């Protein structure tokens with residue numbers, strides 16, 4: 001069983017959407033933001049060292065970072081929703097065409 005550590009109003013909504021699209025079984029542990037600071041509760045640090053969401057737990061694995069979670073879940077669904085190997089759509093995943101940091105200094109990963 002997959003457990004999604006879901007912070008309200010966060011990008012972990014994407015993980016819930018993906019799980020629905022893939023038709024995988026899962027449970028949700030929901031965390032509420034501090035109404036004053038909008039930060040995640042400290043409780044989330046028990047599963048993620050920085051207290052961030054999304055995080056999933058499945059069969060003894062704990063996976064953080066949205067991209068890694070997407071790869072983990074699509075692999076578990078036998079590659080469903082993943083563009084075929086060798087296609088431009090598939091290669092685009094690993095080939096950033098522009099830096100998204102939008103900062104004055106260029107990032108060292110893709111610029």
Ligand SMILES: N[C@@H](CCC(=O)N[C@@H](CS)C(=O)NCC(=O)O)C(=O)O
Pocket residue numbers: 007009010011012038039040041051052053054064065066067
């Ligand atoms: N790079 C991470 C970012 C995770 C992240 O920043 N999550 C935000 C919600 S969208 C969060 O947990 N914020 C709560 C906090 O920082 O207290 C990912 O893509 O999964």
